[in-house]
Amino acid sequence: MRRRSSCCSVGVKRATRRCIDSSRFDEFGFALSGKRDLQGRCHQYSYPQPNSSQVKELCELLSYWNGSSAACRSQIERFMRMGIPPVLRGRVWRCLLNIDTLRETSKFSYQKCLREVRGSLIDLGLSEYGILSAIAMLNDARDENPSPFLQAGTMSSSEVAVLRQIALDLRRSFPTHRSLMGDTPEAIEGQAKLFRVLIAYARYNPQVGYSQGMSHIGAVLLMNLPEEEAFWALVALLESPKYISGLFDRSLDRVWHQVQVFHQLLKHRSPRLFQHIEDVGVSSLHYAIPWFLSVFTSLPCWDSVLAIWDLIMLQGMLALFRVGLSIVQLLEPQLLQMKDEALVLPLLLHVPVEVAQHCVLIQALWNTEVQEWEVDCMNSLVLEEARDDSHHLRQAAESASAIQTRSQKKQEESTVRTAKSSNTARWAVKASFLRMLKKAQHYLGSAGRGQAKDQKTPLATHANPSLLDSYKARPAFFIKGAQVGRVA
Amino acid sequence: MSETYDFLFKFLVIGNAGTGKSCLLHQFIEKRFKEDSNHTIGVEFGSKIINVINKFVKLQIWDTAGQERFRSVTRSYYRGAAGALLVYDITSRETYNALTNWLTDARMLASQNIVIILCGNKKDLDADREVTFLEASRFAQENELMFLETSALTGENVEEAFVQCARKILNKIESGELDPERMGSGIQYGDAALRQLRSPRRAQAQSAQECGC
Numbered sequence: 001m002r003r004r005s006s007c008c009s010v011g012v013k014r015a016t017r018r019c020i021d022s023s024r025f026d027e028f029g030f031a032l033s034g035k036r037d038l039q040g041r042c043h044q045y046s047y048p049q050p051n052s053s054q055v056k057e058l059c060e061l062l063s064y065w066n067g068s069s070a071a072c073r074s075q076i077e078r079f080m081r082m083g084i085p086p087v088l089r090g091r092v093w094r095c096l097l098n099i100d101t102l103r104e105t106s107k108f109s110y111q112k113c114l115r116e117v118r119g120s121l122i123d124l125g126l127s128e129y130g131i132l133s134a135i136a137m138l139n140d141a142r143d144e145n146p147s148p149f150l151q152a153g154t155m156s157s158s159e160v161a162v163l164r165q166i167a168l169d170l171r172r173s174f175p176t177h178r179s180l181m182g183d184t185p186e187a188i189e190g191q192a193k194l195f196r197v198l199i200a201y202a203r204y205n206p207q208v209g210y211s212q213g214m215s216h217i218g219a220v221l222l223m224n225l226p227e228e229e230a231f232w233a234l235v236a237l238l239e240s241p242k243y244i245s246g247l248f249d250r251s252l253d254r255v256w257h258q259v260q261v262f263h264q265l266l267k268h269r270s271p272r273l274f275q276h277i278e279d280v281g282v283s284s285l286h287y288a289i290p291w292f293l294s295v296f297t298s299l300p301c302w303d304s305v306l307a308i309w310d311l312i313m314l315q316g317m318l319a320l321f322r323v324g325l326s327i328v329q330l331l332e333p334q335l336l337q338m339k340d341e342a343l344v345l346p347l348l349l350h351v352p353v354e355v356a357q358h359c360v361l362i363q364a365l366w367n368t369e370v371q372e373w374e375v376d377c378m379n380s381l382v383l384e385e386a387r388d389d390s391h392h393l394r395q396a397a398e399s400a401s402a403i404q405t406r407s408q409k410k411q412e413e414s415t416v417r418t419a420k421s422s423n424t425a426r427w428a429v430k431a432s433f434l435r436m437l438k439k440a441q442h443y444l445g446s447a448g449r450g451q452a453k454d455q456k457t458p459l460a461t462h463a464n465p466s467l468l469d470s471y472k473a474r475p476a477f478f479i480k481g482a483q484v485g486r487v488a
Numbered sequence: 489m490s491e492t493y494d495f496l497f498k499f500l501v502i503g504n505a506g507t508g509k510s511c512l513l514h515q516f517i518e519k520r521f522k523e524d525s526n527h528t529i530g531v532e533f534g535s536k537i538i539n540v541i542n543k544f545v546k547l548q549i550w551d552t553a554g555q556e557r558f559r560s561v562t563r564s565y566y567r568g569a570a571g572a573l574l575v576y577d578i579t580s581r582e583t584y585n586a587l588t589n590w591l592t593d594a595r596m597l598a599s600q601n602i603v604i605i606l607c608g609n610k611k612d613l614d615a616d617r618e619v620t621f622l623e624a625s626r627f628a629q630e631n632e633l634m635f636l637e638t639s640a641l642t643g644e645n646v647e648e649a650f651v652q653c654a655r656k657i658l659n660k661i662e663s664g665e666l667d668p669e670r671m672g673s674g675i676q677y678g679d680a681a682l683r684q685l686r687s688p689r690r691a692q693a694q695s696a697q698e699c700g701c
Contacts, residue, residue: 165555168505168506168527169527172526173527174526175523175526211557212505212529212553216529252558256561283564285564286530289561293529293530298529341548342535346533349531349532349533
């Protein structure tokens with residue numbers, strides 16, 4: 001009840017806060033700097049503000065929220081189009097990510113984990129509040145002659161490496177946000193919170209550990225949720241195939257795969273622009289990996305970032321593809337005029353405010369539909385191309401042992417050439433075929449799911465490492481045992 | 489675009505996480521230290537035109553992510569790089585110990601003639617030094633690298649690092665050791681007119697060689 005009444009006065013509250021903080025920070029907590037923001041951040045927001053009856057309606061929806069109900073989900077999408085009020089965002093995310101259930105059903109205890117981490121830190125002579133100053137000490141600990149701290153055996157060297165990397169990144173994630181900026185008590189606490197959430201996740205899933213990019217995700221969650229909920233939100237996002245579990249793993253194979261899927265989507269949706277970007281010499285890899293791994297938090301307009309995140313909580317990877325397509329398509333006129341890699345890449349890496357602002361980008365995002373079957377299709381295509389390529393390469397390698405080097409080389413070249421030339425034609429046929437197949441599968445239930453997984457195994461187990469290396473040189477076709485990210 | 493230059497070189501900045509790669513690039517391009525710096529995910533990009541031995545050289549610089557697991561991504565940038573700054577942190581032996589790995593990657597994946605300059609960054613933090621100048625310069629000598637200690641904070645030797653690397657590449661072009669027109673050299677001519685001017689001389693040089701044999 002209290003919550004509802006407080007939500008209804010959202011507009012008033014924000015108005016007053018705007019006045020108080022306007023001297024140093026904007027309404028989302030980013031430092032206002034002189035004439036031009038060093039980070040290129042825009043502080044003029046254009047997100048829509050729903051009226052009080054709409055806000056009331058949203059509060060009601062959240063009070064009887066049921067994550068598995070399709071009606072609830074389509075309702076929430078309607079509110080997202082209207083714009084989620086910042087004060088309600090935490091509640092919306094908690095509902096969408098089903099945090100409460102996740103926490104209750106998990107065997108993992110956040111508090112217990114923190115106690116263990118603190119214990120290890122004490123053994124190392126550190127504290128979560130002094131991680132940065134301790135980096136030098138951690139360096140010692142990694143030397144060939146381990147320091148007495150490590151000999152105590154509380155932390156393995158890989159754990160120390162994770163600890164060190166997180167510590168390095170604490171000050172380098174949103175360095176102009178009030179909760180992380182400088183040495184104020186608020187920032188010291190903010191960095192300690194971020195450290196705890198990230199180290200706990202690294203312990204929750206040691207297979208993934210910590211990857212650069214996660215500190216941004218953790219920080220955005222902490223800006224909108226209390227610490228422990230932020231941790232569970234991170235777990236939900238990175239563990240469930242519904243969200244963005246297709247992004248992080250130890251080797252970055254997963255994100256590589258997703259970028260290939262995006263690459264195909266773009267090729268399919270905007271063939272002319274796609275070709276232009278390729279001709280200039282920019283690969284999707286160069287800009288889409290930073291976009292995806294930082295979950296678009298590098299965009300200069302924070303209201304847009306939050307709206308994108310709302311959609312990610314609803315649609316997972318599908319939302320990332322939609323955003324990526326929207327940005328590239330909005331930049332199309334500018335990109336088509338650019339003939340130089342040195343102009344194209346910076347534009348894609350640092351999307352200008354005119355395109356990233358809420359009233360432009362988010363509008364375009366809602367108009368850019370990507371269907372699940374489309375993504376499934378591209379997934380299969382990427383896997384198939386990788387398999388075909390590995391097959392061709394393997395054949396070439398096998399023939400190399402039998403035939404003399406020279407003739408083998410010719411054959412290899414011709415294999416690659418035919419593969420390339422037939423690629424375009426094959427693509428068109430395959431795409432329509434796969435689309436039909438997928439549609440059929442959709443109606444017949446999920447019979448095709450196992451199939452895609454099977455494709456992963458032969459490549460991962462039989463592929464010769466040297467062949468994989470030659471793959472890496474050809475990003476457009478490369479995929480190394482990437483996990484089939486089923487997009488929910 | 490009105491900018492004119494004689495050559496374009498593709499450069500890479502590589503090295504462990506937290507050694508100050510992005511700050512070096514920022515200091516070089518903007519001439520000031522980047523106080524609130526984000527860590528690099530994937531790659532960043534910068535370019536600047538410098539004057540070396542009376543030639544205008546445009547440097548196209550790719551600044552890469554340092555975390556170990558990004559290594560597979562970083563590898564995809566090596567192709568066609570003419571020069572590289574290999575960065576370690578003089579206050580962290582760990583980043584120095586990793587140099588061999590970085591060097592292996594660069595030698596294997598970049599063009600054979602890639603010119604590498606070793607940069608011992610954070611020179612301003614001399615009190616916390618863990619790697620001596622002598623040790624690093626020996627390493628550089630053994631591996632045929634140029635070497636400088638730099639400070640992205642004060643700007644000391646930052647421009648020099650880029651300029652020295654570019655100068656060496658220019659020297660190699662002049663001496664004929666490097667052929668800018670070879671695929672994947674990481675070098676391009678600035679504009680067509682210049683290229684034409686240059687070709688007769690190149691042809692001459694070639695015919696001279698032929699005469700020699």
